[in-house]
Amino acid sequence: GAVVSQHPSRVICKSGTSVKIECRSLDFQATTMFWYRQFPKQSLMLMATSNEGSKATYEQGVEKDKFLINHASLTLSTLTVTSAHPEDSSFYICSARLREQVSYEQYFGPGTRLTVT
């Protein structure tokens, strides 16, 4: 149980275009989802926290107009990278917290590798 999927797993897009990444909790409801960015050989850096039905909370330094997050339902959150540039190339990981969980554990998706050419 507690499986999180991401789609697509890899995406290549041209500079200036937008790309959407989906994060789904497959077998549980998630009131909160998180989006992370990971550069090669580095740690996960939190970009934003997404709560169902409300606006996402962005970390300092993350452009909310560039990284659009929509948590449309208890099982789906999307991250849209708008007007992508080569420096946006990275590994993006989402995670979800179980609705009634008390241990605050996050379940992670397999990640999406974005390459902007």
Next chain:
Amino acid sequence: AQTVTQSQPEMSVQEAETVTLSCTYDTSENNYYLFWYKQPPSRQMILVIRQEAYKQQNATENRFSVNFQKAAKSFSLKISDSQLGDTAMYFCAFMYNNNDMRFGAGTRLTVKP
């Protein structure tokens, strides 16, 4: 602000031996959660072990155990009988009061045959 420090960028261990990964953290809170996650080459984050700060007993999961020293704000991971499949990046993480999770920089562990 909560910070997590992993001072060992890389470590190696011979198969079947024991290795300990270090983690320290800084917080003024009393109740929180600590985690160790494994990230193999597939890059899927896998929970290894979890510790609730209010519990004095160290968590154990099969070959994995922690040494939780609350006063020293230390949370090390011991891997016994290391296996080749343990080769991965290991991240220590901190979470307080239903907030977001903060990760350390990670330790790259290589298990040698």
